[in-house]
Amino acid sequence: MAPELISLQSLEGRLLFAVPKKGRLLSASLNLLEGADIQFRRENRLDIALVKNLPIALIFLPAADIPTFVGEGRVDIGITGYDQVQEHDAGVRALKSARRLSNEVPDENLKPQGCETVLELGFGACRLQVQAPAKGAYTEGKDLIGRNIGTSFVHLAQEYFARLELEQEGITNGDAIHLAGRKLRTKIIELSGSVEAACALGVADGIVDLVESGETMKAAGLAAIDTVVESSAILIKSKSPSNPAMVDLIAARIGGVITAQKYVLCQYNIPRTKLSEASKITPGKRAPTVTSLEEDGWVAVSAMVEKKRIATVMDDLTLVGATDILVLDIHNTRGS
Numbered sequence: 001m002a003p004e005l006i007s008l009q010s011l012e013g014r015l016l017f018a019v020p021k022k023g024r025l026l027s028a029s030l031n032l033l034e035g036a037d038i039q040f041r042r043e044n045r046l047d048i049a050l051v052k053n054l055p056i057a058l059i060f061l062p063a064a065d066i067p068t069f070v071g072e073g074r075v076d077i078g079i080t081g082y083d084q085v086q087e088h089d090a091g092v093r094a095l096k097s098a099r100r101l102s103n104e105v106p107d108e109n110l111k112p113q114g115c116e117t118v119l120e121l122g123f124g125a126c127r128l129q130v131q132a133p134a135k136g137a138y139t140e141g142k143d144l145i146g147r148n149i150g151t152s153f154v155h156l157a158q159e160y161f162a163r164l165e166l167e168q169e170g171i172t173n174g175d176a177i178h179l180a181g182r183k184l185r186t187k188i189i190e191l192s193g194s195v196e197a198a199c200a201l202g203v204a205d206g207i208v209d210l211v212e213s214g215e216t217m218k219a220a221g222l223a224a225i226d227t228v229v230e231s232s233a234i235l236i237k238s239k240s241p242s243n244p245a246m247v248d249l250i251a252a253r254i255g256g257v258i259t260a261q262k263y264v265l266c267q268y269n270i271p272r273t274k275l276s277e278a279s280k281i282t283p284g285k286r287a288p289t290v291t292s293l294e295e296d297g298w299v300a301v302s303a304m305v306e307k308k309r310i311a312t313v314m315d316d317l318t319l320v321g322a323t324d325i326l327v328l329d330i331h332n333t334r335g336s
């Protein structure tokens, strides 16, 4: 059966939610949607999916384009990397600067509105770094001034080297618009992927690209010499979303899923005399829940504990005399 075509009318009244269509942020984003019970079926090759149980339409877009769609208010909310928002904002500054230099009257309709961060999502952590051949002569960002730089983050690279060039000339107070508008001595070469290959192939002397484990950088014989932006995935919204209450609902649901992923529930029994010591080890998010046991002088305690701390917490609880320590996964949470 042919898939039902999604018309513009069917999007009416729906909050538009942009989701990365591929790449590093895709699978964790889909997990979040599932955890938040945002139900949809995406037809093969279709980049729009209507949500079955909420007035939302998902729009699958490249992570790099999501800040533009949200910033211009074409889409209400979206998941992308903080690095992409920074790159988009640097692009906006470059545009403003170019208009100012050419004395063009700004076109209010085209003026991007900008976007706001709603939530940090706790995945997609990476750093946008300046990299150069590990065995070469470039050990600081300023060594690359006047050289060729390969990157997909052209506007952030432009501002980074503009700042360094100004500093070299003894100017330390250039504002963001001046940085964006500066004619550079350093040549920024736009590349759309596999940026690490650029140095080995003689296209660039250095690159500005993302690093997570550092494996790709190392394999290409490169080393990081500076960090431009620390990034992780974020939920962003436009300055005037079509349905603010729906944005709050999604943020609350996704926030609940993230908290649930970060915490476990720790339960144990402890003599009442040791309760205050144990409560210091498991203070919970607000306070531990304490219930009396049938056995005199004993209480049962339950408290949320950060997953990454749980092994140490169990060791410490054992030392103060806790017994029957249980650790339970939390599927979802709200109001915590």
Ligand SMILES: Nc1ncnc2c1ncn2[C@@H]1O[C@H](COP(=O)(O)OP(=O)(O)OP(=O)(O)O)[C@@H](O)[C@H]1O
Residues within 6 Å of the ligand: 022, 023, 024, 025, 062, 063, 064, 080, 081, 082, 083, 084, 124, 125, 126, 192, 193, 210, 211, 212, 213, 231, 232, 233
């Ligand atoms: N190695 C990584 N580890 C963690 N997060 C990353 C990593 N690389 C990229 N990201 C994050 O994912 C976002 C999207 O990058 P990704 O390379 O997956 O994009 P893409 O949409 O597949 O585009 P491209 O086709 O250019 O690779 C980045 O902006 C960054 O926030």
Ligand SMILES: O=P(O)(O)OC[C@H]1O[C@H](OP(=O)(O)OP(=O)(O)O)[C@H](O)[C@@H]1O
Residues within 6 Å of the ligand: 023, 024, 193, 194, 195, 196, 209, 210, 211, 212, 213, 214, 215, 216, 217
């Ligand atoms: O430090 P690492 O863990 O090695 O990760 C870094 C690599 O990950 C990203 O690329 P990706 O693999 O998404 O492909 P791309 O080069 O096509 O963007 C990034 O652009 C780096 O190349």
